[in-house]
Amino acid sequence: MAQEPASTTRAEQYLEERTLRDRLEENWVGYLFILPVFIMFTLLFYYPILRGIRITFTRYSLGGENVFVGLENYMWVLTNDLFFYSVGWTLVFVFATTLLQLVIGLFVALLLHELATRHRQWVAAIVMSPYFAAPVASGVLWFWFLHPDFGFITRIFVEFQMAPIYFLTEGIWPYVSLIVAQTWHDYAYAALIYGAALQSIPTAQYEAAAIEGADRLRRFRDITLPHLLTPTIIILAIRTAYNISEFAQPFQLTGGGPGTQTMLLSILTYQVAFVNLNFSRAYVIGLAMMLISMTAATVYVLSIRTEDELYI
Amino acid sequence: MLTSSRRSKFLVYGLLAIVIAVALLPYYWVIRTSLLPNLATASLNSPWTPFEGGLLTFEPYITMWNNYDFPLYFRNSIIVSLASTALALVFGIPGAYAFARLDFPGRQILFYTVVFTIMFPWIVITVPVYGVFYELNLLNTMYGIIIALAIFIQPVVIWLLQGFFRQGIPENIEEAALIDGTTELGAFLRVVLPLSMPAVAATALFAFLSAWNNFLWVFILTSDQQYRTATVAIYYVLASDVLREWNILMAAVVLLVLPPVLFYGISNRYVGEGLGGV
Numbered sequence: 253m254a255q256e257p258a259s260t261t262r263a264e265q266y267l268e269e270r271t272l273r274d275r276l277e278e279n280w281v282g283y284l285f286i287l288p289v290f291i292m293f294t295l296l297f298y299y300p301i302l303r304g305i306r307i308t309f310t311r312y313s314l315g316g317e318n319v320f321v322g323l324e325n326y327m328w329v330l331t332n333d334l335f336f337y338s339v340g341w342t343l344v345f346v347f348a349t350t351l352l353q354l355v356i357g358l359f360v361a362l363l364l365h366e367l368a369t370r371h372r373q374w375v376a377a378i379v380m381s382p383y384f385a386a387p388v389a390s391g392v393l394w395f396w397f398l399h400p401d402f403g404f405i406t407r408i409f410v411e412f413q414m415a416p417i418y419f420l421t422e423g424i425w426p427y428v429s430l431i432v433a434q435t436w437h438d439y440a441y442a443a444l445i446y447g448a449a450l451q452s453i454p455t456a457q458y459e460a461a462a463i464e465g466a467d468r469l470r471r472f473r474d475i476t477l478p479h480l481l482t483p484t485i486i487i488l489a490i491r492t493a494y495n496i497s498e499f500a501q502p503f504q505l506t507g508g509g510p511g512t513q514t515m516l517l518s519i520l521t522y523q524v525a526f527v528n529l530n531f532s533r534a535y536v537i538g539l540a541m542m543l544i545s546m547t548a549a550t551v552y553v554l555s556i557r558t559e560d561e562l563y564i
Numbered sequence: 565m566l567t568s569s570r571r572s573k574f575l576v577y578g579l580l581a582i583v584i585a586v587a588l589l590p591y592y593w594v595i596r597t598s599l600l601p602n603l604a605t606a607s608l609n610s611p612w613t614p615f616e617g618g619l620l621t622f623e624p625y626i627t628m629w630n631n632y633d634f635p636l637y638f639r640n641s642i643i644v645s646l647a648s649t650a651l652a653l654v655f656g657i658p659g660a661y662a663f664a665r666l667d668f669p670g671r672q673i674l675f676y677t678v679v680f681t682i683m684f685p686w687i688v689i690t691v692p693v694y695g696v697f698y699e700l701n702l703l704n705t706m707y708g709i710i711i712a713l714a715i716f717i718q719p720v721v722i723w724l725l726q727g728f729f730r731q732g733i734p735e736n737i738e739e740a741a742l743i744d745g746t747t748e749l750g751a752f753l754r755v756v757l758p759l760s761m762p763a764v765a766a767t768a769l770f771a772f773l774s775a776w777n778n779f780l781w782v783f784i785l786t787s788d789q790q791y792r793t794a795t796v797a798i799y800y801v802l803a804s805d806v807l808r809e810w811n812i813l814m815a816a817v818v819l820l821v822l823p824p825v826l827f828y829g830i831s832n833r834y835v836g837e838g839l840g841g842v
Binding site: 272276279280281282283285286288289290292293295296297299300301303304307312314315359360363364366367374375377378379380381382383384385386387388389390392393394395396397401402403404407436490493494496497499500504518521522525526531534535538539541542545546548549552553 | 573576579580583584586587588589590591593594597605606612654655656658659661662663666667668669671674676677678679680681683684685686687688689690691692693694695696698699711712714715716718722773776777778779780784795796798799802810813814817820821824825828829830
């Protein structure tokens with residue numbers, strides 16, 4: 253008994269000495285391993301981010317003089333109606349798609365979980381397949397699917413002798429179409445994460461609960477749900493960041509139109525930069541996007557700090 | 565498992581059938597269109613399936629391949645995807661290994677920056693990157709796209725591989741090699757790498773398909789037709805209003821979408837390990 257405290261202290265001392273210097277000596281080669289990666293990141297990521305911020309204070313011209321204009325670009329953006337409209341619609345889009353992806357993904361994951369393993373894999377492959385098409389291809393798919401003359405839905409309407417709806421140009425439908433198409437493409441992501449979480453629940457827990465007399469609803473509520481809490485936060489954070497960045501599919505499907513009705517922030521950034529050729533103002537808009545997605549990223553990082561896996 | 569009774573099993577199967585239908589319906593409409601002659605696709609009575617009326621034909625695929633520049637575009641897609649995957653792996657494998665196994669100071673913070681990279685809106689970064697590439701004379705070149713794509717898919721490669729390195733390789737193997745007298749580098753090259761070939765292969769596939777599917781960077785960084793990949797070509801074809809033979813267009817879409825969907829579907833079980841274990 254008297255010996256124990258002494259050995260613990262020695263162990264603690266040993267652990268303390270193993271901190272910074274020892275880790276550095278042992279593992280310095282790690283820096284070498286990651287150096288090329290961070291060089292690449294600096295070239296295409298860190299440096300451009302900072303340079304972009306500098307651009308926002310100038311009237312940028314490619315290969316020419318960059319005239320310093322102070323906060324002029326920021327003022328332009330902050331007094332721009334289209335910008336605020338875009339922010340509003342983008343928030344609606346991101347909120348709707350993230351929520352739908354999460355709900356449908358959970359639903360699908362729960363369904364898949366009920367299958368025997370040998371069936372699950374090929375059914376999962378089919379059910380997840382929308383996710384693997386290129387976003388721009390998915391845009392083309394939905395463009396054709398919703399085509400006012402020859403699309404699938406229109407043909408059904410014709411069969412039932414109803415007037416066709418112009419899904420990409422009429423009234424509220426462009427908004428709905430974008431959200432539906434995006435959800436179709438991405439629900440598999442949430443399903444994958446939920447699927448992994450469901451599989452990590454030990455079946456012994458279910459069996460024990462069943463023996464104790466808990467019915468299905470009770471088992472779901474007390475065993476399944478707690479295991480789904482962390483994945484839900486993670487999905488919310490990651491999908492928010494991804495949905496805000498989404499460019500290719502909405503761009504292909506409506507291109508911000510009709511007119512500017514479905515102008516997401518991502519498409520607006522593209523337009524201001526590469527159609528209006530105003531890099532500075534485009535980057536200011538981009539900063540707004542960054543703000544939202546980096547907030548989501550921070551939520552994600554804070555949530556997984558105690559987790560073993562990183563779900564990305 | 566929540567279901568035990570036959571009735572609930574039927575419910576599950578029924579609901580799954582609906583989900584499968586929803587997932588596959590857009591694909592189906594495109595495939596069906598690609599197998600019809602042109603007049604049939606553009607008529608109001610066009611058949612629901614390509615089998616009605618004996619109209620099934622592979623001609624759209626042949627015409628697409630012969631009469632338009634799609635062979636060029638697909639060739640570009642293959643070259644660009646292969647090259648950027650190779651580049652990303654060459655740098656990503658050591659990087660991932662370092663993050664997973666070597667406990668150097670600052671590791672966690674540096675790794676979180678990788679995470680931020682993945683979640684960053686890339687459309688924003690195209691603005692300054694376009695300027696950087698302009699000054700480096702990399703615009704409108706194959707090299708430029710390959711570098712850009714390699715860096716774009718790098719973070720996911722690292723994240724996938726580090727997950728595998730951390731969980732898939734027993735610690736003792738490295739220690740055994742170190743005791744035998746090899747250096748860290750030696751242990752990595754001679755022991756860890758051969759063991760992780762399946763994971764590297766799965767990651768390579770994932771990286772290849774990410775590059776294949778990429779629209780943004782090729783779209784922004786190139787303007788000449790000769791450098792286009794198939795993914796971008798589809799956009800231009802639709803946007804140009806020139807090609808309005810829907811069956812040919814849909815044939816191109818099918819070819820574009822087929823590799824990723826096929827390969828992900830087949831490799832589901834392996835990729836699943838890294839993506840979260842489905």
